[in-house]
Amino acid sequence: MNTPTSSHRARQTPASPIRKLQAAADAARGRGVRVNQLNIGQPDLPTPPEFLAIVRQFAEPVVAYAPSAGLPETISAWQRYFRRVGTDFSTDQIIVTTGGSEAIIFALLAVTDPGDEVLVFEPLYPNYVTFAQMAGITLRPIRLTLETGFRLPPAKVIAQQISRRTRAIIVCNPANPTGAVLSDDEQRALAEIARVHGLFIIADETYREIVFRGQPPRSFASIAEIQDRVILVDSVSKRFNCCGARIGCIASTNQAVIDAALKFAQGRLSSPTIEQMAVVPLLADSVRFTDSLVETYARRNGSLTAALKLIPSIRFAEPAGALYVMLSLPVDSSERFCQWLVESFHLDGETVALAPGPGFYVTSNLGHHEARIAYVLGEPALDRSAKILAAALEQYPGTTR
Numbered sequence: 144m145n146t147p148t149s150s151h152r153a154r155q156t157p158a159s160p161i162r163k164l165q166a167a168a169d170a171a172r173g174r175g176v177r178v179n180q181l182n183i184g185q186p187d188l189p190t191p192p193e194f195l196a197i198v199r200q201f202a203e204p205v206v207a208y209a210p211s212a213g214l215p216e217t218i219s220a221w222q223r224y225f226r227r228v229g230t231d232f233s234t235d236q237i238i239v240t241t242g243g244s245e246a247i248i249f250a251l252l253a254v255t256d257p258g259d260e261v262l263v264f265e266p267l268y269p270n271y272v273t274f275a276q277m278a279g280i281t282l283r284p285i286r287l288t289l290e291t292g293f294r295l296p297p298a299k300v301i302a303q304q305i306s307r308r309t310r311a312i313i314v315c316n317p318a319n320p321t322g323a324v325l326s327d328d329e330q331r332a333l334a335e336i337a338r339v340h341g342l343f344i345i346a347d348e349t350y351r352e353i354v355f356r357g358q359p360p361r362s363f364a365s366i367a368e369i370q371d372r373v374i375l376v377d378s379v380s381k382r383f384n385c386c387g388a389r390i391g392c393i394a395s396t397n398q399a400v401i402d403a404a405l406k407f408a409q410g411r412l413s414s415p416t417i418e419q420m421a422v423v424p425l426l427a428d429s430v431r432f433t434d435s436l437v438e439t440y441a442r443r444n445g446s447l448t449a450a451l452k453l454i455p456s457i458r459f460a461e462p463a464g465a466l467y468v469m470l471s472l473p474v475d476s477s478e479r480f481c482q483w484l485v486e487s488f489h490l491d492g493e494t495v496a497l498a499p500g501p502g503f504y505v506t507s508n509l510g511h512h513e514a515r516i517a518y519v520l521g522e523p524a525l526d527r528s529a530k531i532l533a534a535a536l537e538q539y540p541g542t543t544r
């Protein structure tokens with residue numbers, strides 16, 4: 144009768160746009176349709192045997208909690224890994240987290256109070272919206288467009304979004320969902336804005352090594368002028384193909400941030416013990432794993448973008464990194480189109496799942512003609528997916544050009 148209901152905060156939290164089509168994709172499979180699942184960033188590549196060997200050989204009688212800040216060997220492995228990529232943290236400036244996701248939550252909770260604001264660039268990684276909702280903060284979006292190749296606008300345009308309540312800028316580099324990689328000038332401009340306006344930079348460098356055009360970017364944590372205000376969030380998920388390991392970290396030379404993150408970490412007790420042990424050899428020998436990974440994504444990117452260029456009605460900005468491309472589609476609604484693709488269309492018994500654009504925006508009227516592809520399948524499947532897309536755009540009742 145008077146069953147209690149969820150909070151306003153909970154009701155305001157959007158469902159994941161990336162996982163939305165899962166039920167329809169499963170139903171299509173049930174009908175015998177092959178679904179190329181390009182909506183979710185779950186790569187098909189194998190997890191390194193070094194990781195699996197440690198999991199399989201675990202022989203302790205008890206799976207005990209790890210220390211809240213992380214196993215000492217895992218923290219040291221992160222520290223040495225960071226040194227290799229040009230950033231220096233002491234071991235007490237690194238906290239192992241349950242995925243990069245938890246690191247972002249800790250970072251937001253460490254620097255904001257309810258009602259505070261954080262700047263983001265849209266299109267954005269949708270879970271930033273979820274985490275902001277959980278923290279009771281407002282994201283102030285700065286729009287990036289396909290026409291400019293998702294380049295940052297001039298500093299004064301970014302600064303216009305800063306208010307009394309702004310505490311931080313979240314920046315994902317290389318970026319999910321656009322595949323854009325910031326130039327050194329753009330990184331410096333953001334660093335300067337953060338310095339002048341007293342903001343933190345929450346640098347999400349989950350895709351750090353995955354760059355296949357131009358120079359790999361430097362870490363925000365290596366920019367001397369903002370050492371005191373960078374909060375680095377990182378993850379083993381994509382870099383080592385072990386998304387389910389749920390291991391990431393938060394690192395900062397700002398003592399107040401690390402003190403806060405440690406208290407949050409103590410509250411949740413521990414990150415997974417066995418998986419922390421299993422990522423140590425991956426972090427220790429990261430280049431060996433990431434070199435071949437980058438080659439794979441470079442090949443996929445080349446093959447997919449070549450196939451997409453054959454579809455004149457689709458526009459996109461060539462990604463320089465990460466494993467995603469944002470498409471501009473000639474459709475009335477990308478939500479409807481993506482649903483229709485999975486529910487009502489197939490080409491020779493095969494279809495494709497894409498992530499509809501609106502979920503990648505904070506601003507409510509944007510993204511309706513866009514969709515994201517994650518190139519998490521091999522070149523033949525990507526090539527077929529581009530052909531399916533071309534045929535679908537011919538048949539979809541809401542195609543606009």
Ligand SMILES: Cc1ncc(COP(=O)(O)O)c(C=O)c1O
Nearest residue numbers: 242243244268319349378380391
């Ligand atoms: C930009 C970005 N940040 C963070 C994450 C979170 O990664 P995880 O929690 O698996 O470490 C992801 C995962 O897709 C991501 O794309």
